[in-house]
Amino acid sequence: MKEKIYSLIEQSLEQATEKDLEVLEQLLKGYLEKREGNGTYIGRLFQLEREIEENECVVRMPITDLSNNSLNIVHGGVTATVLDSAMGSAAYTATPEGYATVTSNLNIHYIAPGTGDELTVKARVLHKGSKTIVVEGEALRADGKKVAHATGTFFLLKKK
CATH class of the missing domain: 3.10.129.10 (Hotdog Thioesterase)
Incomplete structure (x- = not known):
C-alpha cells in the first residue's frame, strides 16, 4: 500500500502547478493533524x-x-x-x-x-x-x- 501511495505522490508532483502544490500541502497537513488527534479529517482538511x-x-x-x-x-x-x-x-x-x-x-x-x-x-x-x-x-x-x-x-x- 505504501508503494502505491508513494507512486501517487510522485505522479502528483511531476507536473504540479503552484496551486496544485498548495492544495496537496493543505491535504497532507490536514491528514497529519488528524493523525495527531486534532479533530476530524474534514475539519483538518478544510x-x-x-x-x-x-x-x-x-x-x-x-x-x-x-x-x-x-x-x-x-x-x-x-x-x-x-x-x-x-x-x-x-x-x-x-x-x-x-x-x-x-x-x-x-x-x-x-x-x-x-x-x-x-x-x-x-x-x-x-x-x-x-x-x-x-x-x-x-x-x-x-x-x-x-x-x-x-x-x-x-x-x-x-x-x-
Missing part, C-alpha cells in the same frame, strides 16, 4: 477553527483552492459541510449527558458567492426538545456579506 459556547458555535474556514469550485467560489457542498459542522457543534452544547446528536434535516438557502479570504459560520440553538434540537446557522464572507442561511434539526440518540 482547516476549520471552532469557538464553542453554550448553545452557540462559530467556525472559521480559510477559503482556498481546495474549498473552491470551478468558478473559483466556495463549493456549495463545502458551505453545507461547514454549516452542518457548526450547527452540529451548537446542538451538541444543548445535548443532555449520555446522548449524542445526528443531523436529521438540513435546509440551506444560498444567497451570495463565497469569495474572499475566509468563511465564518455562526450557529445557535433555537429550540431544545426531548427528541430533537433545532439550530440556525449563517455563513458570512470576510466582508460581512451573507453567503448562506440554514436551519437544521438534530436528532438525539442515546449513547451505548
Whole structure:
C-alpha cells in the first residue's frame, strides 16, 4: 500500500502547478493533524477553527483552492459541510449527558458567492426538545456579506 501511495505522490508532483502544490500541502497537513488527534479529517482538511459556547458555535474556514469550485467560489457542498459542522457543534452544547446528536434535516438557502479570504459560520440553538434540537446557522464572507442561511434539526440518540 505504501508503494502505491508513494507512486501517487510522485505522479502528483511531476507536473504540479503552484496551486496544485498548495492544495496537496493543505491535504497532507490536514491528514497529519488528524493523525495527531486534532479533530476530524474534514475539519483538518478544510482547516476549520471552532469557538464553542453554550448553545452557540462559530467556525472559521480559510477559503482556498481546495474549498473552491470551478468558478473559483466556495463549493456549495463545502458551505453545507461547514454549516452542518457548526450547527452540529451548537446542538451538541444543548445535548443532555449520555446522548449524542445526528443531523436529521438540513435546509440551506444560498444567497451570495463565497469569495474572499475566509468563511465564518455562526450557529445557535433555537429550540431544545426531548427528541430533537433545532439550530440556525449563517455563513458570512470576510466582508460581512451573507453567503448562506440554514436551519437544521438534530436528532438525539442515546449513547451505548
